[in-house]
Amino acid sequence: MALDIKGMRGVRLSDEVQSASNGSRRSIARVLSSIENGTLSLSQALESLSPIVGEVDGWSIMAITGAPGVGKSVLVDALMSRWAHQGHNTALLAVDPSSPRSGGALLGDRVRMTSVDDEAIKERVYVRSIATRATSGSVPLIVEDMAKFLVAIGWNRVLIETVGAGQSELRCAAVADRIVVVEGPARGDGIQAEKAGLLELADAILVNKCDLEGAEKHASELKESFGLGAGEAPPIMLTSGLTGEGIESAASLLHDLPSSQRAKRARMRERLLAQHERRLTSHPLYNRVMEDLAKGTLDIEKALMTLKGENHERSG
Amino acid sequence: MAQPLRIVVAKPGLDGHDRGAKVVARTLRDAGHEVIYTGLRRTAKQIVETVRDEDARFLGLSSLSGAHGHLFPRVCEELMSEGLDDVIVFGGGIIPHEDREALFEAGIKAIFGPGTPTSEILEFIDQASKMDDAGVGQGNEWHWTSKA
Known part of the structure; x- marks a missing residue:
């Protein structure tokens, strides 16, 4: 699914990743956009790369x-x-x-x-x-x-x-x-x-x-x-x-x-909170839960129960 | 809107008047886009490298010095030689109507003169972003016709 950048030029993302690692600035920029926009996960991007020496x-x-x-x-x-x-x-x-x-x-x-x-x-x-x-x-x-x-x-x-x-x-x-x-x-x-x-x-x-x-x-x-x-x-x-x-x-x-x-503990706290926020906002039901919260048909407690914070990000 | 568009707003050449560029940058920002402003007095090459590194879909060029006939086509050529054929280029500033045809031929898709309502620029961006061949080197002869 995550094969076309911008759905425009039919460039496969794995080719784009390869070309980025060969130093193409344009490909670096495009891969970064795909990661930023959520069409490519970091693990997908790294998959097609040989391990760094x-x-x-x-x-x-x-x-x-x-x-x-x-x-x-x-x-x-x-x-x-x-x-x-x-x-x-x-x-x-x-x-x-x-x-x-x-x-x-x-x-x-x-x-x-x-x-x-x-x-x-x-x-x-x-x-x-x-x-x-x-x-x-x-x-x-x-x-x-x-x-x-x-x-x-x-x-x-x-x-x-x-x-x-x-x-x-x-x-x-x-x-x-x-x-x-x-x-x-x-x-x-x-x-x-x-x-x-x-x-x-x-x-x-x-x-x-x-x-x-x-x-x-x-x-x-x-x-x-x-x-x-x-x-x-x-x-x-x-x-x-x-x-x-x-x-x-x-x-x-x-x-x-x-x-x-x-402040090791404080750093870990930030990592934990940041990861938690990311899991909540990347939950497949996040948008629906937000709408229901805004409409008042759902309370915060039930919303948290629904979004429970499991990892719903694409893996591999 | 699903993803904000990334748009570079640039001032090529030696003129130091950037009020127009700033008004356009602000308009695009307020319409929900991500605008990368280059600052004054950039060369064609510097502008194109910014577009490349920032993965911008649009490039807006502003010139009030009269050198648009030289500078704008230079930027278009540099974009194509970097393989950035799909970047959509528009321009603005003091650009007489009789100069515009040559700029359209160079691959620029819109020229906005003084007095253009900002809403017209947004209409252009909206329409061009829905096309998949409006880029500077994609050979589509369509261009926006501005009243101002």
């Missing part, structure tokens, strides 16, 4: 998250450029929000990307814009499958840039091996750094825009705050996307970033 050590999928406007896109662009120059195939899945009203989205992360135009490295840089569509949270869970497909065909560094995220937005923990939180200067007083949330899950923290006043103070407040708790603090670094200060050392630190041992 020489898997990379360390991480393959890193989430870059933080509040809107702290400079995630520019930082990500600088990181990709460094890593691609070192010979790594580096991909970015850049997530922007869908309008809850129309379902549409304006995906503007490319505007700030220069690495995709750099003739010396552009073969090793892939950028794909993704809208959140119907999911809650700063990263749709399907992005994990898209990232894993890219890893499987040799893009061994995949970055996920989340929607600008608030303190309690932890969903990126469910899709990435490493989490980097980007902060800006003057992000509130010392108490903000004490608050629980996203920062607790960070494997590293970049305090960006360090060319502006307040960045150093914020970084030292963060360090102090982590010093009060148990366990090792994540590395905290100052960077400036504008002047390039700190970028070189951030790129080499993040390249070999170990996973923080803190």
